Amino acid sequence: MxxxxxxxxxxxxxxxxxxxxxxxxxxxxxxxxxxxxxxxxxxxxxxPDKLTLLQATIADIWCDVFYRTGQCTALNSFHDCLLWFIVSIDKCSSQYPDFFPSHAACFRKADDIEENREKMNEYMAHIHNGMKLILQKDKKIKAGVFSEAFTEDDFIDFVFSNIISGLSGKDKSCSFLLKLTDKLLYD
CATH class of the missing domain: 1.10.10.60 (Homeodomain-like)
Known part of the structure; x- marks a missing residue:
C-alpha cells in the first residue's frame, strides 16, 4: 500500500x-x-489548515456511510432503498451527533478549497445515481409518474433534502416522506 x-x-x-x-x-x-x-x-x-481537514473528514464520513457499502444498489425497490438510506444517515448522525450542523457550517466557510468540495460532490453524485438506478429498476412503480416537468433527478434531489431535513428535525423516521413517496410512486 x-x-x-x-x-x-x-x-x-x-x-x-x-x-x-x-x-x-x-x-x-x-x-x-x-x-x-x-x-x-x-x-x-x-x-494545510483546520477547515481543509474538517472538509476531508466530513467527505470521508459520507464515503463510509454510502460509497463504501454499496448496499443500496443491490436493492430492487425504491421504498427499500429509502429505508436503507434513512437508517444509514440516522446511524451516521448517532455516531457523529453534530455531523449535520458541522457539515453545513464547514462547506459554507470557504470558496477556495475545491478539492474537498469536488470529493463531496462525487460522493453525493454516487448516492444520487444509486438512488436513480433503484428508481429505474423498480418494476412496481406505476407508469407515467415522471415527465419532463417532473424528472427522476428532481424527485431524488427532493427526497434526499427532505430525508436530511427530517433526520435533522423532529421526524427521525421520515414516515411522512415515506408515505408521500409510496403514494406517488405505487398507489
Whole structure:
C-alpha cells in the first residue's frame, strides 16, 4: 500500500475518532496529530489548515456511510432503498451527533478549497445515481409518474433534502416522506 495514502487515511481515521468522541469542534491539527501518533508537520503535509481537514473528514464520513457499502444498489425497490438510506444517515448522525450542523457550517466557510468540495460532490453524485438506478429498476412503480416537468433527478434531489431535513428535525423516521413517496410512486 502507498505510504502516503496510508498516512492520509490514518489522519482521517484519527479525525473521525475525535469527531465521534468529542464532536467536530474538537478537531484541530494538533489533536489529530496526537491521536494519530504522528507529528503536527505530517498533518500539515496533507491538510494545510483546520477547515481543509474538517472538509476531508466530513467527505470521508459520507464515503463510509454510502460509497463504501454499496448496499443500496443491490436493492430492487425504491421504498427499500429509502429505508436503507434513512437508517444509514440516522446511524451516521448517532455516531457523529453534530455531523449535520458541522457539515453545513464547514462547506459554507470557504470558496477556495475545491478539492474537498469536488470529493463531496462525487460522493453525493454516487448516492444520487444509486438512488436513480433503484428508481429505474423498480418494476412496481406505476407508469407515467415522471415527465419532463417532473424528472427522476428532481424527485431524488427532493427526497434526499427532505430525508436530511427530517433526520435533522423532529421526524427521525421520515414516515411522512415515506408515505408521500409510496403514494406517488405505487398507489
Amino acid at each position: 502507498n505510504t502516503n495514502q496510508t498516512l492520509h487515511d490514518k489522519i482521517l481515521t484519527a479525525s473521525k475518532e475525535i469527531a465521534a468522541d468529542k464532536g467536530f469542534h474538537a478537531i484541530n491539527i494538533r489533536a489529530v496529530a496526537a491521536k494519530a501518533e504522528i507529528s503536527v508537520g505530517s498533518v500539515y503535509n496533507y491538510f
